[in-house]
Amino acid sequence: MGEIFRSYWLPAMLAERLPEPDGAPVAIKLLGERLVAFRDTEGRVGLLDEFCPHRRVSLLYGRNEECGLRCVYHGWKFDVEGRVVDTPTELNPDFGKTIEVTAYPTHEAGGIVWTYMGREPVPPPFPDFLFTRLPASHVLGYHYRQECNYLQGLEADIDISHPSFLHSPIGEAPIDKTREAMGVDPRPRGFTRDEAFGFQTIWRWNTPDPAKALYWVDPFVVPCHTIVPAGRTKLRYIWHAWVPIDDEHHWLYYVHYDPDTPADEEERRTLEYNFGHDLIDPGIEYRSRGNLENMHLLDRERQKHENFSGIRGIAAQDVAILQSMGPIVDRSLEQIGSRDVLVMHLRRYLLDLVRKQMAGETLPALDGTVAFPDIDSRMVIVPADTSVDQVLARREWKWGEAALAEA
Ligand code: FES
Ligand SMILES: [Fe+2]
Numbered sequence: 375m376g377e378i379f380r381s382y383w384l385p386a387m388l389a390e391r392l393p394e395p396d397g398a399p400v401a402i403k404l405l406g407e408r409l410v411a412f413r414d415t416e417g418r419v420g421l422l423d424e425f426c427p428h429r430r431v432s433l434l435y436g437r438n439e440e441c442g443l444r445c446v447y448h449g450w451k452f453d454v455e456g457r458v459v460d461t462p463t464e465l466n467p468d469f470g471k472t473i474e475v476t477a478y479p480t481h482e483a484g485g486i487v488w489t490y491m492g493r494e495p496v497p498p499p500f501p502d503f504l505f506t507r508l509p510a511s512h513v514l515g516y517h518y519r520q521e522c523n524y525l526q527g528l529e530a531d532i533d534i535s536h537p538s539f540l541h542s543p544i545g546e547a548p549i550d551k552t553r554e555a556m557g558v559d560p561r562p563r564g565f566t567r568d569e570a571f572g573f574q575t576i577w578r579w580n581t582p583d584p585a586k587a588l589y590w591v592d593p594f595v596v597p598c599h600t601i602v603p604a605g606r607t608k609l610r611y612i613w614h615a616w617v618p619i620d621d622e623h624h625w626l627y628y629v630h631y632d633p634d635t636p637a638d639e640e641e642r643r644t645l646e647y648n649f650g651h652d653l654i655d656p657g658i659e660y661r662s663r664g665n666l667e668n669m670h671l672l673d674r675e676r677q678k679h680e681n682f683s684g685i686r687g688i689a690a691q692d693v694a695i696l697q698s699m700g701p702i703v704d705r706s707l708e709q710i711g712s713r714d715v716l717v718m719h720l721r722r723y724l725l726d727l728v729r730k731q732m733a734g735e736t737l738p739a740l741d742g743t744v745a746f747p748d749i750d751s752r753m754v755i756v757p758a759d760t761s762v763d764q765v766l767a768r769r770e771w772k773w774g775e776a777a778l779a780e781a
Contacts, residue, residue: 375597375724376405376618378731379491381740382597383500385615385627386489387411388517388660389482392419399443401434405491406620409478410434412454415441419487420454423476427458454480484508484629485515499742501595505613505629507747511636514610516628516651518693519661523702524598524616524624525724530692531600531614532592532720534564534577535713540691542682552753552774555579555588564716565762571744572596573723575716576762586775587758589765593749594720596727596738603753604773610637610645611751622701628689650687662693670694 384404391400392413399412401424408424410433424432426445433452437444442459444451450470451460456477458470478489479497484506490497500506505513520527530536538556556562556579565576577590593601602612615627630637630645637645646652653662653671664670670685670693677684685691710718730737738744755775756765765771 375728378727378737379405379597379618381492381498381731381737383481383488383490383497384598384617385486385517385625386421386480387487387625388515389419389485389487391656392487396438399434399436399438401432403619403623404489405618407476407491409476410436410443411480411487412436412438412443414438414443414454418454419480419482420452420456421478421480421487421489422452422456426450427473427475428461452477484631485510485513486627486629498740501599501739501744501746503595503599503601503613503749504633504747505611505631508631508633509636512632514630514637514642514645516654516689517660518626518628518654518689519619519659520624520626520693521622521661521666521697521701522624522699523621524618526696526699526703527616527624527626527692528594528598528600529717529720530696531602531616532575532594532716533714534562534575534590534716535560538562539682540695541688543680544682545679552588552755555581555755558582561713564713566716566719567762567766568723569593571739571746571749573719574766575719576765577716578762580758581755585758586755587760588753588755589760589762591750591752591765593751594723595746595749601749601751603751610635610641626689626693648687650685650690650693653687653690662690664690664694666697670697 386404387402392411395413395415395417397413399410402409402411409421410424411419411421413419424434426433428448428450431445431447433443433445435446437446442451442453449462450458452475453459456475458473458475461470478491481488481500538560542557559580562577562579567574572594575592575594579588581588590603598616600614604610610630610632613629617625619625653664654660655663670690672684674684683691685694752772754771
């Protein structure tokens with residue numbers, strides 16, 4: 375899978391971690407490689423091997439000055455493209471030209487620094503998901519450092535039966551009417567359609583009214599992205615990425631966006647509270663303050679009276695159950711059931727990708743033909759006899775029961 379990830383542009387970090395030119399460099403591990411990121415005097419972002427090629431000192435200690443990162447041990451200096459631009463300890467001024475430094479191209483979009491860690495001299499076209507084209511005011515981005523394998527997270531994202539339990543309110547807690555069906559029907563049906571970008575997942579719940587059904591369309595985009603239809607605030611989509619740090623850690627990205635509406639301060643606060651993003655602590659490398667040691671702040675009173683999990687925040691609930699599985703699940707111990715159909719499809723799809731990659735076949739979504747801004751998600755309540763194909767075809771159906779009038 376590592377080679378597959380290296381074939382695609384990947385999110386490296388939130389751009390907010392490099393707020394100013396010549397600011398402090400940031401250590402970042404991706405796909406098992408220890409790297410250092412820095413923003414140079416002209417605002418460009420470099421992503422280099424963390425260790426100086428001279429005697430392997432960490433460049434995290436480096437001086438970020440005059441368009442380059444200078445190692446503090448003997449003063450060698452590197453630019454954002456990995457060129458050795460100064461070797462003050464050497465007699466030969468061209469000595470640096472003989473030295474190769476690992477440097478990956480970067481691209482900033484949607485509040486994220488992206489990188490291509492592949493072996494091709496020219497990276498593939500950039501995946502310009504809709505949020506990467508919106509003004510910053512329409513986008514709220516977060517990321518979590520997670521203590522487990524990326525696939526546990528990705529699988530949870532298309533696990534159709536868990537919202538009825540893990541994310542459900544109980545007792546007198548207010549109910550989101552659009553999502554009410556999730557609490558009524560614990561056995562949603564799952565469908566897939568393979569697409570040029572990966573595959574669509576389509577989830578269908580019965581609603582309290584037998585004449586209607588709730589459909590949820592949630593695309594998986596290779597190698598590790600999904601788009602989830604909105605949360606409990608306004609109609610704001612959620613783009614996810616699950617990026618491996620190494621086999622036992624990953625970065626989870628939560629980007630909330632709306633092409634039509636900027637987010638105000640009140641929405642930001644509500645959303646952070648409802649998802650648990652307010653628990654993210656940049657001081658501990660963007661981990662959540664809910665962790666295995668404190669059982670992710672599980673409150674047994676809340677579990678009795680407010681919600682199924684006892685944990686506040688949709689993202690915090692997912693973080694908790696994923697980390698509770700341990701760093702890598704032993705899948706030979708699982709007892710897979712009928713509602714795991716989408717997870718099974720994902721596993722088969724990824725195994726097929728590995729086969730393709732090993733056979734030297736072309737991988738999906740790399741040839742420039744996929745229109746990334748058009749990949750969307752939706753959650754609609756429609757007549758119960760509406761087919762999956764109809765739901766997929768009616769892209770103007772976005773959210774809620776309003777779709778009925780157009781059916
Ligand atoms: S170890 Fe970096 S310049 Fe010597
Ligand atoms: Fe979830």
